[in-house]
Structure formats: structure tokens, C-alpha cells
Amino acid sequence: MLTENDISRLEQIIGYKFNDKALIIEALTHSSYVNEHKINKKHDYERLEFLGDAILEMISSEYLFKTFPEKKEGEMSKIRAALVCEPALYHDSLQIDLKNFIQFGKGEEATGGRNKESIIADVMEAVIGALYLDGGFDESKKFIDKYVLSNAESYQMYNDNKSTLQELVQSLKLGAVRYETCGESGPEHDKMFKVRVFVADKNMGEGTGRTKKSAEQQAAYQAVLTLNKKK
Template identity: 70%
Template sequence: MLNEQEIINFQQVIGYKFKNIDLLIQALTHSSFVNEQKINKKPDYERLEFLGDAILEMVSSEYLFKKYPDKKEGEMSKIRASLVCEPALAFCAEHIELKKYIQLGKGEELTGGRNKESIIADVMEAVIGALFLDGGLQESKRFIDTYVLTNADSMAMFNDSKSLLQEFVQAGGLGQIKYEICGESGPEHDKIFDVRVWIGDKNMGEGTGKTKKAAEQKAAYQALLVLKNK
């Protein structure tokens, strides 16, 4: 259960003090936590997630519309999908350590819910919804601009980073790509995989994830950032 200091800390991290603190608590509360409460049940984040999802789509659409005046609708839709997909939102959430503030039920906690990208992404959207209700569109937009759209050009590569890396490496004749599992942690039902990506004999990136594929995707993304900044 969140304590008062954790609530204060999270507000400091995101740079906003809620007038209605119940909105923030709701945004950070999973249905499994609510279901385990016998009395004084509070609502979970799902309604706020619904609202936040719509706001995120609107703000990201406006951003892309202004940023890419020559791109067609289909191209912008594809970029937006990469920016707001579950893995990308969960990746962005790492900057504010969001997962440590989520209220989960004991069962969900034991089965690895705190590391599930789907839950983390949902809570990101719920926080956006809570910010909208408490501080208006300006505050929710500030959060999105700061934590989702800051590196939009780079994040547009995130959803398809493995295939993009393959294309980039082949076009440049940079050598063979090899993904190596360099570590595993957690119980059998809640594994976290550490993956390293090699291009030729060079270690070009590392990633972690709940699945090998997710970890490889993150490692490939890191490698793309390095290669494109050379």
C-alpha cells in the first residue's frame, strides 16, 4: 500500500502536486489490489486509463501533425503506434520508476505483475487521465511532452527495432547480428531476461524484458541509437 511519503515522492518526480490526491492514488491502483480490500474499497485505474488513452492519442497526433507537415495519414499513424504502444510506454515509464508506485494485489504481485509492460503502460495512461482531471489539458500535455514525446524520433524506432536494425546493418555491410542471453533473474513464473546484441565482434546494446523477444527488442533499440548517432 502506498504511504504518504511515496505519494509525495511521486509528485516530486513528475513535477506536479495534485489538488485531489485521490485521483493520483486511483491512477496507481490495479484492480487486483481493490479486489483484496474488505472495507473502504477505492476505485482502480481503469476508467482513468480510458481517459488518458484518448488524451495521449490526441496530444501525440497533434505533435506528429505539426512535426511532419509532408507525411501522409498512414505514415503518421504508423509512427504514432510506435510511440504509444505498450513496450514504448513501459520503457518511458522507467524514467519515473513508475512500477514501484503501483498498488497491486498479493496474487498479481506474486505472478510478476509489477514487471508486466501491459500494466505499466496502462498506469502511464491512467496518470495522464488523472493529470487531465486535476490540472487540465496543459498538465497532461506537459507530462506527455516530457516523458513520452521527448525523444519521439528515437522512440519511433522502438516498436520495430529488431527489423530496423537488421535493415540498417545489412545496408551498411556492418557484419552479422547476434543476440546473446547474458542473464536471467526471478522465479520461473516471473523471469527477467538480460540480452546483449553483437554486431560482428562489437557489443552494441543491452536490454531486459519479461520475454527474450522483449529484451532483444530493447537491445536492438539501444544499438540503433548508437549507430544512428555515429
């Protein structure tokens, strides 16, 4: 359960004090908590997530339009998708320790909800929505600029690196690409996977993630960086 101290600590981290505390509490409340406590008059974060998603798309679009004057619409769309995808927003959320402020029901907590990238990413958008309603456009933009767009240079990490790697390997005629799971750790509901990627049987990169797909994308990203240095 969220306490006043929890709210104050989060406000201190993000540098904004909410006038309406109910907004930030709603943004940090999962549906499992509402259902478990039968709080009929309280909402979970999903409505604020809907609002925050729209604001995030608008602000990130403006940023990309101004930052990359040479890029076409299709290229900017790909970059925006990489910037606001679940893994990227989850990574951004680590800067403010967001997952440790979310209210979960006991069932969702027990099955690893606190570490699900999809949930944490949704809550990031809900916080943006809460900031917009409480402090206006400027406050939501400050948050996005600081915690999302500040990582814009690393957007390639969340792009479709497996496709990029495949195209690069084919253009350089290096041989086949192969992924190999080389490690698993953690309980069933909160596993971490480690994957290596091989190009023509040469280890070109490693990645870790909460899914094999995520780990493969990270490994592919490392391989792309390595191959681009050799070009």
C-alpha cells in the first residue's frame, strides 16, 4: 500500500509535487489492487495510461521532427516506435525506481507483476497522464524530456536489431546467423535469459532479457555495433 512517504519520495525523485495526490495514486495502482480491495470508487492506472500514451506520442514526434530534419516520415516513425516501446519505457522507468511504487494485489505480486515490462511501461505512461492533468503540458513534457528523450541516442537498442543484423550480414556475405540460449536464472515467474548470437559460428554478441526474444534483440544489437566498427 502506498504511503504519504512513498508519494513524497517519488515526488522528490521526479522533481514535481502533485496538487491532487489522487492522480498519482491512481497512476500507480494496478487493477489487481482495486479488485482485491473492492475499491469501487477508485480507478486503476489504465485511463491515465491512455492519456499519457497520446501525450508521449505527440511530444516524442515533435522532438524527432526538430532533431532529425533530414529524416523522412517512415524513418521517424521507426525511431519513435523504438523510443516508446515496452522495453525502452521499462528501461527509462529504472531511473526513478518506478516499479517499487506500484500498488499490486497479492496475486499479481506473487506471479511477478512488479517485474513485468509491459506493466511498468504502462505505468510510465500513466504517470505522464497524471502529470499532464495536474501540472499541464509543460510538466508532462519536462518528465518526458528528462526520462524518455534523454535516452534517444540509444533508441537503436530497442529497434528490430535481428532484422538489421540479418540485412547487414547478408550485405557483407558473412554467412548464417544463429542464436543460442546460454543461461537462465530466477524463479519461473521472473526468469532472466542470456543469449549469444553467432555469425558464421563466431560469437558476435550477448544479451540478457526477461524473454528470449528480448535477449536476442540485445545480442543482435551488440553484433550490429561490432560489425559496423569493422566496416
